Amino acid sequence: MTLLDWAILVLRVALPALILPAIVIPLVWYERRMAAFIQDRPGPNRVGPFGLLQSPADVLKLFMKEGVVPASTDKFLFHLAPGLAIFAAIATFAVIPYGGTLSIGGRSIPLVGADVSIGVLYVFAITSLSVYAIVLAGWSSNNKFSLMGGIRSSAQLISYELAMTTAAAGVILSASSFRLTEIVSAQQGTWLGLIPRWNLIPQFIGFLVFFISTFAETNRLPFDLPEAEAELVAGYHTEYSAMFFGSFFLAEYLNVMVVCAMTATLYLGGWSLPGFDPHGVVGVLLSVVVFAVKTGILVSVFVWVRWTLPRFRYDQLMSLGWKVFLPLALVNLFWAAALEMWKAAR
């Protein structure tokens, strides 16, 4: 490998890892404006045009504040947990294809961090590790509210991961590959020249189960039991302040973007659009835009749901996960298998 190849590889991996946290700042502003719109109030509109500089100001404040570490905490784990949360969120994005294949000067550069053969499984492996960030934060704080938040989250994440993985198994079956780039290319083209071949349509149940489970996986309303402020002060990050808290905040928004990107890849055809064949630099950049728009729409749904639905009760959350979503995901899996059998028999 020449130096240029190495540089391209580093850029492929590093660009999304650097851009994602930067997007969080306008995303927070977007969420607050959207919340204000839903609740019929102005929202942040004083700092900068349309209040756009409110989020950068908040980030600056978080950095300047003193990080208070309570005396009775487990110092090492207390500091490890926020870093782990961010690591899990960014590392997941490494395998998600965010654009077509760029061809410059005889080189073809697939726009994906690492096109590994176990793409989907890698994503689930990393998300299953992300639970440790919350659990460790809850335990190391040595605070009963934090501990309750941590315990709740571990139960919740395990429960919903089952439904989520089973739903995704349907997609794996229809693409007959774990590789995310192949899952994207399996969804190109149309049925009857009109309907896009997205997994969303034949596996609508799977899409619903997967997408709703991602709300639980990211601890967002209506499933934000680990930080239910009415019961648990702030849940697992009660004892965190300044940028330690900011890290959890950042990780939450990163996770929202990552799961939306994942949903777009698995069910909405990723960066592809029917009748759109990315050629040249402009075409490939357009494919990145397509991917960003799909992800953006899903993120908007996240914000919309957050300010629309009330929080679930804990027993409702558990019975929904185990008694509704898991059977539905299994039904979807059988349906996907039946579809594959039918396709093979034809």
Next chain:
Amino acid sequence: MDRLVFDAAAAIAVLFAALMVLHRNPIKSVLALVVSFFFLAVCYVLLSAPFLAAIQVIVYAGAILVLFLFVLMLLNIPQEISQQEQRPIQQLLGGAAILLFAVLLISLLSARGATRVSSAGAPKLAADQIAPLARLVFSEYLLSFEALSVLLLAALVGAFVLVEREKRP
């Protein structure tokens, strides 16, 4: 390069496995085991078995150890352990186990040149193909696979029976 990463990952895995055994705080033990499993998965990747690596992380680190942690946090064991005094019998048994392990390790290392496990007989699996693995599990090793799942089921039922018995007065 690969060899270097493999050796480092293997060393870290063994180191954290030892830490798991030696640490007095059960929660720290579980965390050490998580790190150990994670680096074991790194070893799997370098042995061109990425599927096994992913399953290792998802099942062990992501699910089973989270449940361990869950139970440990609920029970809050650390306080109980500190009240106990030294346990001489356990220490003796532990020492014997370490001695046995050392003897086995030394005998294995000394016999390494002569009876090295040949990889020629084992079925070759392509680097990133899961279908051959699945075929082997569901044909040649089907019996042991099913026996294992029955064993796990039996353990599950056993746990329920034990809990049930304790409830009765």
